[in-house]
Amino acid sequence: MRIYKVGGAVRDRLLGKPVTDIDWVVVGATTEEMLAKGFRPVGSDFPVFLHPKSGEEYALARTERKSGRGYGGFTFHASPEVTLEEDLIRRDLTINAMAEDDQQNLTDPYHGQRDLEARLLRHVSPAFAEDPLRVLRVARFAARYAALGFTVAPETLELMRQLSESGELQALTAERSWKEISRALMEDQPQVFIEVLRACGALKELMPEVDALFGVPQPQAHHPEIDTGAHTLSVLEQAARHKQPLTVRWACLLHDLGKGLTPEEEWPRHIAHEFKGLKLIKAVNERFKAPKDCQELALLVGEYHTHGHRALELKPSTLLELLQSFDVYRRPQRFEEFIAACEMDARGRKGLEQRSYPQADYLRGAATAARSVAVQPLLEKGFKGPELGEAIKRERLKALKAYKETASF
Template sequence: MQTYLVGGAVRDELLGLDVKDRDWVVVGATPKEMLDRGFKQVGADFPVFLHPETREEYALARTERKHGHGYHGFSVYSAPDVTLEEDLIRRDLTINAMARDEQGELVDPFHGQRDLVNRKLRHVSEAFTEDPLRILRTARFAARFQPMGFEVCEETMALMRAMVADGEVDHLVPERVWQEIQRALHEREPGTFFEVLRDCKALDVLAPELVPESPFSAALAALRCIHRQQGSTEERLAALMSPLPEDACNARTKALKAPNDCQNLARLTVVFIPAMKSLASNQLTGESLLALLDAADLWRRPERFSALIRVLPCSLPETDRTAVTLLERAASAASGVSPKTLMEHGFKGKALGEAIHAERLKRINRALSQTPS
């Protein structure tokens, strides 16, 4: 029985990055032997075990055979006769297919270290084509390592284009696509993720509304802006979707199975963008702005409105960004209306609602009449 440190831990160590998670492959062992050593089995599809002390994952070396579409279509074989090289050849990229043995020696049968030096993301073998999720993973690694000069090599890009043309991306489960997108939105250069997907034509399948140059450029500019501000997942998705019409935005975020908070902020952003253009040119009435604030549910969801205020400057042309200051001032003024105070003055029922509306409108009009500082 031999144990090897594999994958990202080896890659990141060679790149001089902090190693956060360590994964191990065990060659020459059976599940019974692992259990006898105190490991706890957690894998359902193939034998994966938790170390009794470190709780790190130890997987028995395995091979896989494709028998259907998508990432579900695999049968797994794991036995003591599976070699380390047979396990590594099934991995996605050469930089993720390196290992260190128990003496610390590098095992690199597919020249991952060379690709690290040359800053290339390269598939290990033709097995890459059997899992369409690897297209998204490759794009995500490109987004992570682009600041270090990495790029997808042309052979791998050609392979990904062929996979898209063969319809493999059509079989991806939306929940898994969203998981990859969510992670990619927080990578070091998230725009690169979508550039790679567009270059290999996967974006035509996953978010065709973003493919044309005008919305694509605007989406990436907005995303990179909110990334510099360390925005939340909700804010990043809203920025990405901001160039789309409302109907297209709503349909795409729903199709991607994005969480409700993400869908709602994206919807609010695309609703407010044309309003901000009108506000910037003094063509938005106080009544219309109050209706927007009501629709945004500012009074019960002020934290979501604060997120909107962070996204809008990234999603608007520079000429319209001054409107965000007016919006924030108007919202703050209107939020200061106290229903409790009005009730103490005798308002109740329908009259209370009308009094709250009138006071909010008065304060909004006063805020709009002020020159932005």
């Protein structure tokens, strides 16, 4: 029995990056031997075990072959005869197909270290094209390591293009897709993830609503970058730069989908794109089974982001409706995330990345003013039921009128 550290832990150590998760592969062992040493089995698809003390995952060396469509369409074979090289060749990228023993002696049969130095994301073997999930994984790695100068090797991008055109991406489950998408959006340069998906034709297959934004012009006065797709990438880039959470980044990606529906004869204006985009945002949310908080914020930002930009001009009654839509009294964090998404939208414009966004503090002040209305005095006056609701609304409107008159923005 020989045990090796494999994959990301080896890659990141060689890159000088912190190692978080460690994967281990065991060569020359049987399931019975692992159980005898106290390892606990996990799952039934292939032999993976938990270490009796550390709880880390140890997998028996295995080979695999394609037996059906999609991510799960594989037959695995594990036995003591499977070599380390045979186990490594089934991996996606050369930089993930290296192993080291407990003395840090490197096993690198597919030149992963050379590709690390060349800053290339290159597939290990033609079997790469058997797993459609790898299209998303490579795009995610491109986003993660873009700051280090990594790019996708042309021959790998070509394989990704072939996979995209094959229809295999449609076999991916929503859960597996969302796992990759959500992780990619939380990388330092998530816009690179979208760029790579678009370059290989996968964006058109997975998110045609986002792909449709490229080539759609906007008014240059408000959008010096002009192209709606380019703007979306810039908004996503700003969201990452400002360390926004996943909910905000997802909303930033989808906020302008309605502009893809504007007839060409109406370009570059996009009247009512906020409302037109809601059905598209809903469709993307459902396709990937995004978490509820991501779904809700994306729809609210899609519908109300232009309200956010015009916050200082809104009538108190419109401002109250906006606050009510977000339920700022019980869900203050969601309104904060809306404000953040609006600010990223404003900053995601060529040459305007550093401009101030006074609307943010103005909206926060408005929410505070509305929340400051006390309910108890109205109860003491005898209001109840629907009458109480109307009375609270009147008092909040009064508070917002007073706030608008005194706020200095």
